[in-house]
Amino acid sequence: MLAIGAAALFVIAFLINAADISTNHVFTSTNVMLIGLALLALHVAGIGSGWAGSRRR
Template sequence: MLAIAAAVLFGIAFLVNATETSTDPVFSPTSLMLVGLTLLALQMAGLGTNWAPRRGRRR
């Protein structure tokens, strides 16, 4: 799930960079890329991999 969010951020960063849109420093392509890399690092560390609800009987 985090990898999908990172891919979306990379896509947005590419579009902002390719169109040379002037944005705030928070939404610059470099900052979006760093957030995307952080999300990928969290995904590789194991966060967000097995978040499906348990399917068991309740007692």
């Protein structure tokens, strides 16, 4: 799920950069890309990958 969010943020960052849209200092394409990279790192680390509940016998 986090990888899908990261991919969406990468697309938004690309569109901001490609269309040369002027945004405020918080919502720049670099900041959106860094948030996407953070989500991708969390996905690779295994956080948010699904339920990891313990099984009872």
